[in-house]
Amino acid sequence: MTARSRLERGQAFPIYIMMVAGLLFLALAFFAVGKASALRNGAQGAADASALAAAQSAREQFQAPFIAALWANSIDTFLQRSPFYAACSAAQGLASDNDADLKSCSPKEGGRRDTITTKVEGRGTVDSSVIPGSDHIVAKAKATAIVEFRCDWTSVDLNNDGVRDVYFFTCDDGKMAEIRPSSPPPWSSVSKILFDVHLVDQ
Template identity: 60%
Template sequence: MTARLRGEAGQAFPIYVVMVAGLLFLAFAFFTVGKAAALRNGAQGAADAAVLAAAQESRRQLEAPFLASLPESMLDMFLQAHPVTGCAAAQAMAAENDAKLTPPKCVTMPGGERDEIRVDVKTLKPVGASVVPGMKRTFAKGHATAVIEWRCPKWRSVDYNDDTVQDMYFFTCRGGEMLAISPSSPPPWEQVSKILFDVHLVDS
């Protein structure tokens, strides 16, 4: 009787070993999946931050061409033709979030009163060695799109001296905000740019 019990225990031991090995494999696999998911979230966060940085920098750089368009009443032409810049800011922000831009890196799509910027990023670090094949060289990727949108569809200009040079612009913006800008002595750009141009993420 005792010998038979010992025989059964000896036969069960390999089964236990296989079960423990299987559970360890599953644990490592779940850990890898969780790490990959966290890395994907990080990549998407890096993409969002990078494209917003590019859009905000573009809005900042619009100051000179925007103000130059006002005295000669060329605001409509500015809105249709102004360049979208700021991709260097996207690269810097991606690096701060342990990622880098990937081709086509920073795509700008000027569209008049609504311009778009899209970035694609890849994490600098892979998922790493794992029981799951291929993860050692697998990097997480993300992409995001932001828009720079003109918020003041209604405006009028005034030429006080009748010299064809516009002396004052009055803007009516979304949300009922009112803004007056004198081309000869404009207010600080950081105070008015967020009223004139909205920057936000969009689904891409």
């Protein structure tokens, strides 16, 4: 009985080693999958932040051309050709702050709904010993933000000289804004009423 017991233990040992090796492989594989998921989430966060930053930067840059459009009574023309200038420069900064690199930033004019789409690539790699080539696998993500003009307006010519002196804006959320082109309020106090910035679900 003793010899047979030792023989059975000897036969079971390689099976035990294989089981331990298999469990270790699974643990490393699950770790790699978890790391890949974390990298993907991080890249998506970077893409979201960069798109929002670009859209908010664009909204800030609307001030001068928007006031000029009020003077010319040509808001519709402004909305059809909203200027973006260097809005995408803000996207790179936010992507970098989130450990990613901006690969593209694409503004698109759309009347009352302008969009900016950013694509980023994370700087970290999966780098798993159980996945060949994973030291070169990086997370990629994209996001789109909208700059939306959400108001209707009326204007008044107080001096009957053909120049619109006051504009009254009524916006979708019930907020209102009054702008006199000759003495406009701080842009920061009215831009967020006139233009909403938000992400689009991918």
